[in-house]
Amino acid sequence: MSRIRIQQFGSTLILAGVLAGCGDGGSESVVAIAPTETATGSQAAETPGTTEPKAAGVTASIESPVKAAADSEKPAMKSAFPDDEATKTLREIQQLRIAALPTTNIEEARVARRERNERIIDMATQVLRLTMNEESRKPQFHLAIGQLLEARFQMALSGTKEDVDLFYADVQTLNDRDSKSVAAAEGVYYIAKFAHTKAGLMGKTQPVWFETLSRWAREFADRFPEQQQRAVSLLFGAARSCELHSVATEDVELSPRLLTEARLCYTALAEKFPKSDQGQEATASLRRLALPGQVLSQFSGPTADGGMVSADEFPGRPTLIYFWDSESDEFTRDILPLLDKVRSQLTNDRLRMVGVALDEDESTLNTFMESHNVPGQQIFFPNAEQRSWNSPLVRFWGIPTSPSIWLVDAKGKVVSTTIETDDLMAQLKKVVK
Numbered sequence: 001m002s003r004i005r006i007q008q009f010g011s012t013l014i015l016a017g018v019l020a021g022c023g024d025g026g027s028e029s030v031v032a033i034a035p036t037e038t039a040t041g042s043q044a045a046e047t048p049g050t051t052e053p054k055a056a057g058v059t060a061s062i063e064s065p066v067k068a069a070a071d072s073e074k075p076a077m078k079s080a081f082p083d084d085e086a087t088k089t090l091r092e093i094q095q096l097r098i099a100a101l102p103t104t105n106i107e108e109a110r111v112a113r114r115e116r117n118e119r120i121i122d123m124a125t126q127v128l129r130l131t132m133n134e135e136s137r138k139p140q141f142h143l144a145i146g147q148l149l150e151a152r153f154q155m156a157l158s159g160t161k162e163d164v165d166l167f168y169a170d171v172q173t174l175n176d177r178d179s180k181s182v183a184a185a186e187g188v189y190y191i192a193k194f195a196h197t198k199a200g201l202m203g204k205t206q207p208v209w210f211e212t213l214s215r216w217a218r219e220f221a222d223r224f225p226e227q228q229q230r231a232v233s234l235l236f237g238a239a240r241s242c243e244l245h246s247v248a249t250e251d252v253e254l255s256p257r258l259l260t261e262a263r264l265c266y267t268a269l270a271e272k273f274p275k276s277d278q279g280q281e282a283t284a285s286l287r288r289l290a291l292p293g294q295v296l297s298q299f300s301g302p303t304a305d306g307g308m309v310s311a312d313e314f315p316g317r318p319t320l321i322y323f324w325d326s327e328s329d330e331f332t333r334d335i336l337p338l339l340d341k342v343r344s345q346l347t348n349d350r351l352r353m354v355g356v357a358l359d360e361d362e363s364t365l366n367t368f369m370e371s372h373n374v375p376g377q378q379i380f381f382p383n384a385e386q387r388s389w390n391s392p393l394v395r396f397w398g399i400p401t402s403p404s405i406w407l408v409d410a411k412g413k414v415v416s417t418t419i420e421t422d423d424l425m426a427q428l429k430k431v432v433k
Contacts, residue, residue, distance in 0.1 A: 002328060002330045002401050002402060002403060003325065003328065003358075003401065003402045004060065004240075004244065004400065059196060059199050059200040059203065059237070059241040059244075059245075060236070060237045060239075060240030060241045060244065061237060081139065081140055082137075084130075085130060086127045086130040086131050086137065086140045086144075087140065089123050089126055089127050089130075090127060090140060090144065090147070092123065093120050093123050093124065093147050096119065096120060096123075097116075097120070101113060110158065113154070113158070114155065114158075114159065117152075117154050117155050118155075120147055120148070120151040121148055123147075124144045124145075124147040124148035124151070125144075125148065127140060127141070127143075127144035127147075128141060128145070128148070131144065141183075142182055142183065142186070145174070145183045145187075146186055148170065149167075149170065149171070149186055149187060149190045150190075152166060152167040152170055152190075153167060153190050153193065153194055156194060157194070157197060157198075167190075167194070168191070170187065171187035171188065171190065171191050172187075174186070174187040175187060175188070179223070180223070184223075185220070185223070185224040185227055188216065188219060188223065188224070189220060189227075189230055189234070191216050192213060192216035192219075192220055192234050192238075195209055195212040195216050196213050196234075196237060196238070198212075199212075199213050199245075203245060207245065207249065207254055207258070210238075210241055210245050210258055210261065211242075211257065211258070211261055213237075213238045213241060213242075214238045214239075214242055214261035214262075214264065214265055215261075216234075216238075217234035217235050217237070217238035217239075217265055218235070218238075218264060218265060218268050220234050221234065221235050221268055221269075221272055222268075225272055225273075228273060228276065231272070231273065232273050232276045232278040232279065233278070235265045235266075235268055235269045235273075235278065235282070236265070236269060236278040236281065236282065238261070238265045239262045239263075239265035239266045239269065239282065239285070240262075240400060242258045242261040242262040242265065243258070243259065243262035243285070243289075243400060244400060245258055246258035246259040246262060247418045247420075259289070262285075262289075263286065263289060265282075266282040266283075266285050266289075267282070267286065269282035270282040270283045270286060281398055282398075283398075284395060284396055284397055284398030285398030285400070286398075287396070287397060288397040288398050288399070288417055289417075291397075291414040291417055292414050292415065292416055292417065293413060293414065294413060294414055295315075295411070295412045295413050295414075296311045296314060296408050296413070296414050297311055297312075298311070298396065299311035299321075299393065299397075300312075301356070301379035301380075301381060301391075301392070301393060302379065302380070302381060302382060303378055303379055303380065304357065304365065304366075304369070304378045304379075304380040305377075305378075307377060309354055309379055311408075311412065314352070314408055314412045315411055315412035316410060317349070317350060317351065318350075318351050318352070318407070318408060318409050318410050318428070318431040318432050319351070319352040319353075319354060319407075320339075320351060320352070320354070320376075320405065320406070320407055320408075320428070321354045321355075321356065321405070321406040321407075321408065322335065322339065322353075322354075322355050322356070322403060322404070322405045322406070323355075323356045323358060323399055323402050323403060323404045323405075324355055324356070324357060324358065324402060324403045325357065325358040325359050325388070325402050325403075326357075326359050326364055326365055326367075326368035326369075327359070327364075328402060328403055330403060331402075332372070334421055335403050335405070335421065336372060336374070338421055338424060339353065339374075339375050339376075340373065341425075342375075342425075342428065343375045346428070346432055350433070351428070351432055352376070353375045353376030354376050354377050354378075354379065355374060355375075355376050355377070355378045355379065356378075356379045356391065356393055356394075357378050357380045358387070358389070358391060358394070358402050359380070359387065359388065360384070360387050360388045362380070365378075365380060379393065397417075404417070404418070405418075405419040405420075405421075405424065406419065407419050407424075407427055407431065409431045410431065410433070415427065415430075415431060
């Protein structure tokens, strides 16, 4: 198992009818809404059009638009909101969300979940009617918007085309009403979240969802940069998901398209939010993506046996670099036997091999290396704070997964940073003389 360094119109426009003519300024921050259900298990199996109920696409996580269930009933809500019908209805919605379904039977649970979401939509719509024309009640209004969109989102995931159309229609209504409002931002975020979930469920057979996620993530960041936490989460999740699937797919036309989407999201992150952790990670990822065809530099580190490896020494013979950790089943099962085969066919004077060990514990690494013949020098930092994903090499180059394989030619130029196991021998034949 590898490790991953962890976006139309309906027939019944309830929201459009309720919100017609009322305003919503965009100065307030988004109010946290009730906890979501993840699209896994029985709900994932209900998603229409997919023959793979389990995650079919390679996706990186994004921030959930909701807080944990334990935080849903906050005392602050009780004191901040007036004890009126709108507040009482919002509390009923929250309690309804966290209540267990009355059955474990898949079909019965599906019906119960749908009925619950339909009830939440009705209750949230009631709150919108009560609060939409009063400035002082905007927090309640926004909370109701969030609850309605969450219910629409869940129904769109597991329902019919009409459910999807109604979900999109409500988001469109919020944008038509005030494209810069808090409510509009909530709607765009939910569309992006929908695309992300669809990419995870159906991306392998319908990869357009990855491109859709990228476009919605960039639109959210362009229109609502003040919501930085959400914007960087969406951009980074979209960038990483597109990049990982561009490597995983066997479609030679799709791969470069997805890589372009990844670059667009990484660039938006690096330019709009350069001081954020994700912005710095995006800068590192762009640096890595630009490596093929360039002479490798700024690549060095201490080895487990007390030596030192530096890219300055690479010119003269090809170099195979691999990032790995001893707890990876994929490395032990697939990569290590392949490296052993390479070593048996290519002597050290023809091919240099360098491993970057991402273990956290030195004793764990030593135990593994004592029982396995791991080829080449092994970069391993003595400072515990510079190990695993905190390795300077990982951080500088934005390494997304372990294990991963790089290939450098005899001139010190990077051939690829995404060598697949079934293509390694063919790539080596091109550079090893």
